Amino acid sequence: MTDEVPDEGAGGSEPEASDSLKAFGEVVKAFRKRAGLTQERFAPMVGYSVPTVASIEQGRRLPSVGFVEKSEAVLDAFGVIRAAAKHLARKPGLAKWFRQWAKLELQAVTLYTYENRLVPGLLQTPAYAKTIFDKRIPTLDDDEIEARIAARAERKKLLTERPHTIYSFIIEEHVLRRRTGGPQVMSQQIDHIVDICARRNIDLQIMPQSREHHAGLDGPMRLLETPENKWYAYCEGQENGLLISDSKVVSILQKRYARMRAQALSVEDSLSLLLEMRGTP
Structure with a gap:
C-alpha cells in the first residue's frame, strides 16, 4: 500500500507541543502511582533511566514509541497511554504531511x-x-x-x-x-x-x-x-x-x-x- 500522509488539520485547535507533552506526562504519572510504583522502580521495568522517566512525566521530553508501548503494558493502562501518545504527533512547526x-x-x-x-x-x-x-x-x-x-x-x-x-x-x-x-x-x-x-x-x-x-x-x-x-x-x-x-x-x-x-x-x-x-x- 502506498499511502498519502493524512491531513491532520491546522489552526488554533491544535494544542501546543508543551501542553500535549505535559498532559501525556500527567497520564503516565497517574497510572504509575495507581500501580504503586516509584519512578525508581518503574524505570527499569520499561527499560529507561530514571531521569528519562522524570523528563517525560514533567513534559520536557518526547516519549519514544517503545516507551509508550512498554508503559501501556507495564501499567495495564486500558489503552489510555497509547491513546494520549497519538496527540503528541500533532506538533506545531512540522508540516502536516511530514x-x-x-x-x-x-x-x-x-x-x-x-x-x-x-x-x-x-x-x-x-x-x-x-x-x-x-x-x-x-x-x-x-x-x-x-x-x-x-x-x-x-x-x-x-x-x-x-x-x-x-x-x-x-x-x-x-x-x-x-x-x-x-x-x-x-x-x-x-x-x-x-x-x-x-x-x-x-x-x-x-x-x-x-x-x-x-x-x-x-x-x-x-x-x-x-x-x-x-x-x-x-x-x-x-x-x-x-x-x-x-x-x-x-x-x-x-x-x-x-x-x-x-x-x-x-x-x-x-x-x-x-x-x-x-x-x-
Missing part, C-alpha cells in the same frame, strides 16, 4: 536520506534553517519561523540520542556548493556536517557533479527500518509528502539507494571534499 514520518523516525534503527535540493533537516544548523524559513513563499511570521526552527532542533536530537541507529546521508555536491544564507552560514553548515558525521554510526556521501547519471534522478527519498525490521519510505514534493509501506515499492527504492551508495564518493573522499569546500588544507 508528521507521520517524523513519528516513525523516533523508533528507526536504520535511517537513509538522499537529498538533491538542500541540506537534510537532520543536518541543518539553526542559521541554515532560518534562511530556508525566512525565504519561504508564502512568507511566515516570526512565531511560525521560531516554531519550525524549534521543531527541527528537536528532530536533530535523533543523531545524538540514538547512537545505535545507523544513519546514511547522500547529498548532491551542488547543494553544498550553493551559498545558502551566504558564505559564513554555509561555512558553519559544512563545519557542522563534518563534526556530526565523525560519529561512528553516521555516514555521509557526496554525489559528485561529475557523475553524469545516477540512480536517484527521480528525486529525493528517505528510507527507514523499524525495530521490527519493517521498512518504510518517504518521498516529498512541494506542499505534499508520501509515506510508502508497500514492500515492493520500498524494495525498488532500497535498490536505488544501494546503487547510489556505490555511485557517490566514498565516505573518506566525501570528507576530503567537504574540507576542501571550507578551505581546510
Whole structure:
C-alpha cells in the first residue's frame, strides 16, 4: 500500500507541543502511582533511566514509541497511554504531511536520506534553517519561523540520542556548493556536517557533479527500518509528502539507494571534499 500522509488539520485547535507533552506526562504519572510504583522502580521495568522517566512525566521530553508501548503494558493502562501518545504527533512547526514520518523516525534503527535540493533537516544548523524559513513563499511570521526552527532542533536530537541507529546521508555536491544564507552560514553548515558525521554510526556521501547519471534522478527519498525490521519510505514534493509501506515499492527504492551508495564518493573522499569546500588544507 502506498499511502498519502493524512491531513491532520491546522489552526488554533491544535494544542501546543508543551501542553500535549505535559498532559501525556500527567497520564503516565497517574497510572504509575495507581500501580504503586516509584519512578525508581518503574524505570527499569520499561527499560529507561530514571531521569528519562522524570523528563517525560514533567513534559520536557518526547516519549519514544517503545516507551509508550512498554508503559501501556507495564501499567495495564486500558489503552489510555497509547491513546494520549497519538496527540503528541500533532506538533506545531512540522508540516502536516511530514508528521507521520517524523513519528516513525523516533523508533528507526536504520535511517537513509538522499537529498538533491538542500541540506537534510537532520543536518541543518539553526542559521541554515532560518534562511530556508525566512525565504519561504508564502512568507511566515516570526512565531511560525521560531516554531519550525524549534521543531527541527528537536528532530536533530535523533543523531545524538540514538547512537545505535545507523544513519546514511547522500547529498548532491551542488547543494553544498550553493551559498545558502551566504558564505559564513554555509561555512558553519559544512563545519557542522563534518563534526556530526565523525560519529561512528553516521555516514555521509557526496554525489559528485561529475557523475553524469545516477540512480536517484527521480528525486529525493528517505528510507527507514523499524525495530521490527519493517521498512518504510518517504518521498516529498512541494506542499505534499508520501509515506510508502508497500514492500515492493520500498524494495525498488532500497535498490536505488544501494546503487547510489556505490555511485557517490566514498565516505573518506566525501570528507576530503567537504574540507576542501571550507578551505581546510
